[in-house]
Amino acid sequence: MTRVLVLGGTGWLSSRIAASWVARGARVTCLARGGRPAPAGAALVVADRSHPDAYRDVAGEDWDEVVDVSSDPRAVAASVAALGDRVAHGTYVSSLSVYADHDQVGADETAALAEPLRPGEEYDYAKAKSAAELALTALAPRTAIVRPGLIVGPGDPTDRFGYWPARFAAAGEGPVLVPDAAGLSAQVIDVDDLADFIVAAGARAFDGVVNAIGPSSPLGEMLDLVRTVAGHTGDVRAADADWLARHGVLHWAGPRSLPLWLPADVPGFATRDGSAYRAAGGRIRPLVETVERTLADERERGIARARAAGLERSDELALLEAMSAGH
Known part of the structure; x- marks a missing residue:
């Protein structure tokens, strides 16, 4: 049985990811702070990812897939350090906000990223996502980085x-x-199209970076x-x-x-190139x-x-x- 760990799994997007994996017959564990239930069929491990022993209850297992949606690069780096040797494939949900600027119309995944957030520096979302992506390089080439734009839809x-x-x-x-x-x-992407892609990409161990977004x-x-x-x-x-x-x-x-x-x-903000996402099997309804x-x-x-x-x-x-x- 496929073993999946969703770091989160109780929020809007991450719960859909967890539920989709459950529907595929996977054994799914969600690691989250609590307060909200995990989707039906998934186990919930309550943990605060800022705590040093946050991964104590999941670090001793082998995982076929780990999904992370965090915007805290320290949490992402800590999860890589705690779980990396036992992860067959990881998927990180980044953001189109990760890019350094939004001036170029139609820019693709090769555009420059924001400078990674440094320890002690005032929080900046773009820099935080950039630093989180950098932390994932320790898992390469066993990783997919998905950069969604504006996620929309029910809920x-x-x-x-x-x-x-x-x-x-x-x-x-x-x-x-x-x-x-x-x-x-x-420019938008439907939440269920995005969740379906993240799960399908994880199931086939997709290794790459895509702008997950619909047409402008x-x-x-x-x-x-x-x-x-x-x-x-x-x-x-x-x-x-x-x-x-x-x-x-x-x-x-x-x-x-x-x-x-x-x-x-910011003429490039809602005009990103999403062709790599579609080429990788991403649906845009x-x-x-x-x-x-x-x-x-x-x-x-x-x-x-x-x-x-x-x-x-x-x-x-x-x-x-x-x-x-x-x-």
């Missing part, structure tokens, strides 16, 4: 994509505020598709970047933001299917619920009123 705790189908659906015949999308792009689309076209699926029939009011900035609306994610909206000075799945999930969780990203509806309506008044 997303960040609301960076689900905000839009929920907002268009909730607005109905009412107006919706969107960013002026001229010249801007968006004009942001306006993506929002139009979401609006159509959601059945919105009201006005769509576009505000330019300067106006939104003056009114305290943020890019990309977080409270009082317009998700998916990126600054114009039609975007409309992902939108439909996301909308169904949003309806189940509550389209008017409080969110981790986006505008509160009352705030959005106040902004639209200010726009109409020329403020």
Whole structure:
């Protein structure tokens, strides 16, 4: 029986990875801090990866596959040191944020990475992922490094994509505020496509690096598709970047933001080359299917619920009123 260790395994993506391995008939162990259950059929080892003996209960076994999603390079390095000799293959889930810059449109996996985070240096996500990838070189050539972009789909705790189908659906015949999308792009990957690839790649001991991301689309076209699926029939009011900035609306994610909206000075951020992922067998389902799945999930969780990203509806309506008044 295939023995799989998921370092994590109880979060949004990692639980799907663990469940997919269970479905393949593997014996799956999840090592996590606790507080959330492991997927059905998987064992849970409760451990704090910052603790020196975090891997005590799993270091004595041989593992066919180890999956790590951590953004803490110290934890990644510690797991390699504790488990490396007993790991047949490892998969690390990095990020497209690992690259040094986002200026080049269509850049592939050969683009320069951010400088690795050094001990004692202030935390930086890109540098942390770079340092974590560097730690994995000790396992080479028994490793796959998967660099996803914006992960979307049912269950997303960040609301960076689900905000839009929920907002268009909730607005109905009412107006919706969107960013002026001229010249801007968006790029996503469905969480289940990503999880399926990570598991399939691990099963065949894939050795390589891939940008796991779907095709780049004009942001306006993506929002139009979401609006159509959601059945919105009201006005769509576009505000330019300067106006939104003056009114305290943020890019990309977080409270009082317009998700998916990126600054114009990072033209490569949502235009990465994902051809190596597809060549390695990665699936990209039609975007409309992902939108439909996301909308169904949003309806189940509550389209008017409080969110981790986006505008509160009352705030959005106040902004639209200010726009109409020329403020």
